[in-house]
Amino acid sequence: MTTAIKNLPRDEIVMAGNGACGGCPATAGLRIVGKAFGPNAICLMTPSCSVASIGLLPKSSFNYPILNICFAAAGSSAAGMEYALESMQKKGRLNGEKPLVFTWIGDGGTYDIGFQALSAAAERNDDFIHICYNNEAYSNTGVQRSGATPRFAATTTTPTGKQCDKKNLPLLMLDHHIPYLATASLAYPGDFYDKLVKAKNTKGFRYIELLAPCYTGWKFAAEDMIDISRKAVNCGAWLMFEAENGKIEFTNPTKKFVDGTATPDSPAEYLSMQGRYTSSLKGDNKEFVINSVASQIAADLQLLRQRSTC
Amino acid sequence: MRRLFDTGCHVVAQAVKCADVDMVAAYPITPQTSVVEEIAALTESGEMNCRFLPVEGEHSAMAACVAAAAVGARAFTATSSQGLLYMHEVLHMASGCRFPLVMVNVNRAVFAPWTLWADHSDSLAQRDTGWLQLYCASLQEVFNTILQAYYIAERVRIPVMVNMDGFILSHCRMIVEMPDQQVIDKYLQHQPNGWIADPQNPSAYACVTGADLYPGFREELFNDTKNADKTIIEAAKVYHELTGMWDGDLIDTYRCDDADTFIIAIGSMAAEARISVDLLREQGIKAGLIKIRALRPFPAAAISDVLSDGARVMVLDRNYGFGTEGGIIFAELKAALFERAAQLQIANKIMGIGGADVNYQMMADAVTSAWDFRR
Numbered sequence: 001m002t003t004a005i006k007n008l009p010r011d012e013i014v015m016a017g018n019g020a021c022g023g024c025p026a027t028a029g030l031r032i033v034g035k036a037f038g039p040n041a042i043c044l045m046t047p048s049c050s051v052a053s054i055g056l057l058p059k060s061s062f063n064y065p066i067l068n069i070c071f072a073a074a075g076s077s078a079a080g081m082e083y084a085l086e087s088m089q090k091k092g093r094l095n096g097e098k099p100l101v102f103t104w105i106g107d108g109g110t111y112d113i114g115f116q117a118l119s120a121a122a123e124r125n126d127d128f129i130h131i132c133y134n135n136e137a138y139s140n141t142g143v144q145r146s147g148a149t150p151r152f153a154a155t156t157t158t159p160t161g162k163q164c165d166k167k168n169l170p171l172l173m174l175d176h177h178i179p180y181l182a183t184a185s186l187a188y189p190g191d192f193y194d195k196l197v198k199a200k201n202t203k204g205f206r207y208i209e210l211l212a213p214c215y216t217g218w219k220f221a222a223e224d225m226i227d228i229s230r231k232a233v234n235c236g237a238w239l240m241f242e243a244e245n246g247k248i249e250f251t252n253p254t255k256k257f258v259d260g261t262a263t264p265d266s267p268a269e270y271l272s273m274q275g276r277y278t279s280s281l282k283g284d285n286k287e288f289v290i291n292s293v294a295s296q297i298a299a300d301l302q303l304l305r306q307r308s309t310c
Numbered sequence: 311m312r313r314l315f316d317t318g319c320h321v322v323a324q325a326v327k328c329a330d331v332d333m334v335a336a337y338p339i340t341p342q343t344s345v346v347e348e349i350a351a352l353t354e355s356g357e358m359n360c361r362f363l364p365v366e367g368e369h370s371a372m373a374a375c376v377a378a379a380a381v382g383a384r385a386f387t388a389t390s391s392q393g394l395l396y397m398h399e400v401l402h403m404a405s406g407c408r409f410p411l412v413m414v415n416v417n418r419a420v421f422a423p424w425t426l427w428a429d430h431s432d433s434l435a436q437r438d439t440g441w442l443q444l445y446c447a448s449l450q451e452v453f454n455t456i457l458q459a460y461y462i463a464e465r466v467r468i469p470v471m472v473n474m475d476g477f478i479l480s481h482c483r484m485i486v487e488m489p490d491q492q493v494i495d496k497y498l499q500h501q502p503n504g505w506i507a508d509p510q511n512p513s514a515y516a517c518v519t520g521a522d523l524y525p526g527f528r529e530e531l532f533n534d535t536k537n538a539d540k541t542i543i544e545a546a547k548v549y550h551e552l553t554g555m556w557d558g559d560l561i562d563t564y565r566c567d568d569a570d571t572f573i574i575a576i577g578s579m580a581a582e583a584r585i586s587v588d589l590l591r592e593q594g595i596k597a598g599l600i601k602i603r604a605l606r607p608f609p610a611a612a613i614s615d616v617l618s619d620g621a622r623v624m625v626l627d628r629n630y631g632f633g634t635e636g637g638i639i640f641a642e643l644k645a646a647l648f649e650r651a652a653q654l655q656i657a658n659k660i661m662g663i664g665g666a667d668v669n670y671q672m673m674a675d676a677v678t679s680a681w682d683f684r685r
Contacts, residue, residue: 039509040509042509051517054514054517055514056518056519057518057519057523058523060512060513060514060517062512062514063512065514066512067380067507067514067516068515069373070400072373073400076365076366076370076373076377077374077377078377079363080335080363080377080378081377081507083335083363084333084385085381086361087360087361087383088332088381088382090359091332093332093382093500095510117365
C-alpha cells in the first residue's frame with residue numbers, strides 16, 4: 001500500500017524564508033525528501049534553483065547541512081563525502097551514526113554537465129542517493145534548453161521549439177547496473193515518499209528522478225503545478241516505475257498502460273496547457289506535433305515494457 | 311627512523327600513508343601515474359588505512375576531495391599538467407571554502423602540442439587560485455614537505471600544493487629518511503575544521519553571497535595567505551624539533567653570505583644550480599643561490615633580505631609569461647623588488663621548457679653571458 005499523504009511524517013526541512021517561486025516543484029519535492037530521510041542526512045547541491053532559493057548567506061531555509069558544490073560534481077563530491085565518512089567511521093573519528101549522503105540536483109547537473117561524474121559514481125556503485133528534480137530546462141538561468149527538454153518545447157535557446165528528443169536518462173542510469181532506481185511525480189506524493197524510503201534502505205548507488213513542472217519555464221499558472229504533474233503521468237509523457245537490481249516494476253497509472261488495462265490520455269491537453277508549446281502548436285502544425293508526441297510516448301512505453309520483461 | 315630507497319612517486323605514496331589520510335581521490339596522468347597505482351595498492355592490501363576513490367577525471371578528484379574535507383576528513387590527490395588545469399574551478403572552490411587539502415602536482419608542461427616532460431606552466435597557471443604553493447628539489451624534501459603541508463593547511467585553513475618536477479624527481483630513485491610513525495602522528499594531530507557538514511548542526515555552506523559579505527571572504531583569504539608564511543616556517547621548525555630533519559622556510563640559500571651575483575630558481579633546477587654556484591665561485595665570481603620554496607605566499611621580504619645592494623640577480627624560469635618580458639617568476643620578482651630597482655640588476659633566462667635538458671653549465675653560462683665579469 002502506498003503511504004497516504006496524511007500519514008507522512010510531520011518533519012519539515014524547508015523552513016520559512018525560502019526564496020523559491022510560489023508553487024515551485026523543487027521545494028515541494030524537497031519537503032517530501034526530508035520526511036523520508038529524517039534528520040541524519042547531508043545534502044549536496046550544485047548551482048541551481050534550489051541553491052539560489054536557500055537564502056543569502058549566512059541564512060539558510062533548509063534544515064539540512066547543505067554544501068553547494070561545483071556544477072559538474074554531484075557524483076564525484078557525493079562519492080568523496082561518502083568515502084570520507086566511511087573511512088572516518090572505521091578509524092573511530094566520526095561522532096555519532098554515519099549520516100546518509102544525498103544529492104539534490106537539477107536536470108542540468110544530472111543530464112548534461114554532471115553526467116560524467118554521475119555515470120562514474122553509478123558504475124562504482126558508490127553509496128549515496130542521487131535525486132534529480134527534472135524541470136526539463138536550465139530554469140535557474142532563465143529557462144534554456146537542456147538534455148531533458150522535450151521535443152517541441154520552447155526555451156530561450158530553442159525559441160521556436162526544440163528540434164530533437166530528450167535523453168532517456170532513467171534507462172541510461174539503469175544500464176549502470178545500479179541497485180535501485182525510481183521515477184516519481186508530485187501528483188503522487190505518497191508514492192514518491194515510499195520510493196525515497198526504499199532508496200534509503202538500500203545500499204549502493206540509488207537514483208530517483210522527480211518530474212518538476214516549473215511554471216515559469218513551462219508557462220502555466222502556478223496553482224496548476226500538481227495538476228500538470230498528474231496530466232504528465234496520465235498522458236504517459238512521464239512514466240512511473242522503479243527498478244530493484246535492474247528489475248523494472250511499474251507504478252500506477254503507468255502500470256495500467258503497460259498491462260493494457262488502460263490507455264494513456266491524448267497529450268493534447270497536457271501540451272496546450274503549457275505556453276512553452278504555443279509556438280509549436282500554432283496553426284497546421286498542431287496535429288503533427290500532438291501525433292509526434294503521442295507516438296514518442298507509445299515508443300517509450302513499448303521500450304520500457306520490453307525492457308521490463310527481459 | 312626508517313630508510314626508503316624508491317622513486318619520487320612511491321615516496322609521495324609513503325608520505326600520504328604516514329600522514330594518516332582518510333580519503334584519496336585521484337586520476338592517473340603521466341608522470342604522476344605511479345602515485346595513484348601505489349596508493350591503490352597500499353589501500354587495497356590494507357597496508358594503508360584509507361579509502362581510495364578511483365574517479366573518472368581530475369575535476370572529479372578535486373570535487374571528491376573538497377566534499378571529504380567538508381565532513382572533516384583528511385584528503386589527498388595528486389596530478390600533473392592537464393589534470394591540474396582540468397581541476398582549475400574546483401581549486402578555487404577549495405581555497406574559497408578554506409578546506410585544508412593537500413595535493414602533489416608533478417610538474418609537466420601543458421598541451422598543445424602534446425608533451426610529457428617537466429616545466430612549471432601547469433602549477434604557475436594556478437598561481438591565483440588561492441592555494442599555497444611549495445616547490446621541492448629532492449625526494450627527501452618532497453616527503454618532508456607533504457607532511458608539513460598538512461600541518462600548514464590544517465592551521466591556516468588554506469589548501470597546499472606541493473610541486474615536484476616530472477621524471478626528474480617523480481621517476482628518480484633517492485634515499486629518503488622516514489621518521490617513526492609515532493613521531494609523525496605527534497606532528498600531525500588532527501585539527502578542528504572551520505566548518506563541517508553536521509546533521510546535528512545544520513547549516514548551508516558556500517551558497518549565494520551578496521556584495522555585503524563576499525568581499526570580506528576574499529580579503530580574509532588574501533590576508534591569511536600572506537600571513538601563512540609564519541606557519542610555513544613554524545611547520546618546518548616543529549618538524550625539525552621532532553625529526554632532526556630540516557626542509558623548510560620560504561626560501562633556501564646556498565653560499566649567499568658574501569655573494570654579489572645570485573641565481574634564483576625553483577624545483578629541481580635549484581638543486582642543480584648549487585653546482586653552477588660552485589663553478590662560478592671557481593671562476594672568481596661571488597655567486598649564491600636562492601631557491602624559492604614557497605611561491606605562494608611569495609617570499610618578497612625573505613629574498614630582498616638576502617640580496618645585497620648592487621647585486622646581479624639571474625632568475626631562471628621554466629615557463630613563459632606570455633605577453634610579458636620573460637618568465638612568470640621573473641615578473642613576480644621584479645614586482646616584489648620594485649622598491650629596490652635602482653640597486654639591483656635583474657635578468658632572466660628561460661630554460662628547461664617541456665623537459666629540455668638543463669644542467670649546471672647552462673645555468674652558469676646564463677650568469678656569465680648576462681654580465682661582463684672581466685671588468
